[in-house]
Amino acid sequence: METVHPKMIRWTRVTLAVWCCWMAGAESCFAQEAAFRVYPYIQNPTESAVTIRWLSNHPDQASVEVKRKGCCSVFVSNPRLVESLRNNPWGPEAADRYETPPFLHSLRLERLCPDTLYQYTVKQSGYEFESEFRTSPPANRPIRFIVFSDCETEPESSTSGPIDWPRGRDSNRPESVGKYLVDQTIGFQQNLRIMAERKPDFLCVAGDLVESGGEQRDWDEFWRHLSGKYGRVCSSTPIFPAIGNHENYGGPGSFGGYSAEAANFGVSKYLTYFEVPSNSATNPKHRGRYYRVDYGPVALITLDSSDGQPANTGSDTNHNLEGSDAPDFNPGSEQYQWLEQQLKDAQRTRRFTFVQFHHVPYGSGPHSVPFGQEKFSGQSGIAMRVLVPLLQKYGVDALFCGHDEMLELSIVSGDEHLNNGSRRTRPLYIYDVGIGGDGLRGPAAGFDNPFRKFLVHDDFVEKWEGNRLVSGGKHYGHVEVNVTKNDNGNWQASLEMVHAFPVTDDLGKVISWERRVLPNSVMIAP
Numbered sequence: 001m002e003t004v005h006p007k008m009i010r011w012t013r014v015t016l017a018v019w020c021c022w023m024a025g026a027e028s029c030f031a032q033e034a035a036f037r038v039y040p041y042i043q044n045p046t047e048s049a050v051t052i053r054w055l056s057n058h059p060d061q062a063s064v065e066v067k068r069k070g071c072c073s074v075f076v077s078n079p080r081l082v083e084s085l086r087n088n089p090w091g092p093e094a095a096d097r098y099e100t101p102p103f104l105h106s107l108r109l110e111r112l113c114p115d116t117l118y119q120y121t122v123k124q125s126g127y128e129f130e131s132e133f134r135t136s137p138p139a140n141r142p143i144r145f146i147v148f149s150d151c152e153t154e155p156e157s158s159t160s161g162p163i164d165w166p167r168g169r170d171s172n173r174p175e176s177v178g179k180y181l182v183d184q185t186i187g188f189q190q191n192l193r194i195m196a197e198r199k200p201d202f203l204c205v206a207g208d209l210v211e212s213g214g215e216q217r218d219w220d221e222f223w224r225h226l227s228g229k230y231g232r233v234c235s236s237t238p239i240f241p242a243i244g245n246h247e248n249y250g251g252p253g254s255f256g257g258y259s260a261e262a263a264n265f266g267v268s269k270y271l272t273y274f275e276v277p278s279n280s281a282t283n284p285k286h287r288g289r290y291y292r293v294d295y296g297p298v299a300l301i302t303l304d305s306s307d308g309q310p311a312n313t314g315s316d317t318n319h320n321l322e323g324s325d326a327p328d329f330n331p332g333s334e335q336y337q338w339l340e341q342q343l344k345d346a347q348r349t350r351r352f353t354f355v356q357f358h359h360v361p362y363g364s365g366p367h368s369v370p371f372g373q374e375k376f377s378g379q380s381g382i383a384m385r386v387l388v389p390l391l392q393k394y395g396v397d398a399l400f401c402g403h404d405e406m407l408e409l410s411i412v413s414g415d416e417h418l419n420n421g422s423r424r425t426r427p428l429y430i431y432d433v434g435i436g437g438d439g440l441r442g443p444a445a446g447f448d449n450p451f452r453k454f455l456v457h458d459d460f461v462e463k464w465e466g467n468r469l470v471s472g473g474k475h476y477g478h479v480e481v482n483v484t485k486n487d488n489g490n491w492q493a494s495l496e497m498v499h500a501f502p503v504t505d506d507l508g509k510v511i512s513w514e515r516r517v518l519p520n521s522v523m524i525a526p
Helices: 016-024 026-035 184-197 216-227 260-273 334-349 381-393
Strands: 036-043 050-056 062-068 071-076 103-109 117-124 127-134 143-148 164-166 177-179 202-205 239-241 291-295 298-302 352-359 398-402 407-417 423-433 452-455 463-465 468-471 477-485 491-504 510-517 522-524
Touching: 036 117, 036 127, 036 216, 036 239, 050 062, 050 117, 050 127, 062 103, 143 184, 143 298, 143 423, 184 216, 184 477, 184 491, 184 510, 216 260, 239 298, 291 334, 298 334, 334 352, 334 381, 352 381, 381 398, 381 423, 423 477, 423 491, 468 491
Parallel strands: 143 202, 202 239, 298 352, 352 398, 398 423
Antiparallel strands: 036 050, 050 103, 062 071, 062 117, 117 127, 143 477, 164 177, 291 298, 407 423, 407 452, 463 468, 477 491, 491 510, 491 522
């Protein structure tokens, strides 16, 4: 694969991390990267504990200093070689810096104070990394979190050029499809930069973190954005992911595709990187695939929508994947029963309940063509509609998904069971947030979404003045959720759809980036 020399990288690709490396000296920076395969990142926070993880290229032990108000505690890591992070065994991956699996360091810090900021320093192989983390707050503290999906990282994102950019309805550009203004690497970088500037309490990724779950270089690229040379938001901000179809994808051709063996290999990488709360699944192969997090006033429930039963029916989300370790989600399955228990408890103990999984049940893209139609993809999210009545029954406030690679809002109304046995109509807000950093699709012919309320491609008109983009259009972005109290002391959750908007000059060249909030913001009261 062609390598782009740092001197040839455009200014828009220069992140804070690269700038700091240049200031400190490129040689020192690259030496530090040789020590850290992935810089330290935060996992599985509670009010009294947090996990710090990182990956090194050598088996050297590392020390971690944790400080708060002048007090310092020192811990020592016990690295272990992680064979699950080896390169794809079915075909040679393109030349990259790493030919051997890394060593995983994971420290669980306990007996911490709630809602407290700590500084930490990791000393690894003669190099130091400094950052900070905050423990989870009690249930009475307002929080902010951000959700995105479908970044689908791969090294080619930097070398294959900008992707196709379908024009929305009523665009005043003559061509129906153009090329986007930057490549996917830059788009994802700027999206993450804007997220980091908002200082969220945590991030959610509703699946398709990488292009090919079975190709290690795609995972290396993901962490270069989240805790590496492109950006380090996860060194201080915990991330809660969901498994998407691409995590189950070994890779094209000889790399395994959607075979059960390739899917298990790809998901084993996912399970290695992320530590999440236990779901106490009876089948040990299902542990780590779905989980619940309580953070302040919010319960976040993450499901695995990879594969439904019976296979190759309207109840299945992947007709190319059969026999893998993925759990069923249909009524009667262990995951479904677990979900109902968690929803019932969250309704009682938390002010807001949010759910995330990858396959959007109502959408306007190629994965929302109904089963049996000519353009059915074999990976439709329509099968996930089986969960919607359960989500409504227990008053779920919003559902976050991806897969169709849209920025779309659907609102489903239905009956909610109240504690006193009465019923009322309560909407379920369903978001497709699949604009993290990959494709920028337009809607598909034949989709089935009777509940669509907003689709950025059609409902946020792209406007130009000559070659200068003024407003509108479909861009990389996310949804920001702010859970706060209003002036009357009542809880509320505001959900904003956000674009990383590329500001251009009169020649059409990107000169800066802005955070722009789209219309159709939602306000929810518990």
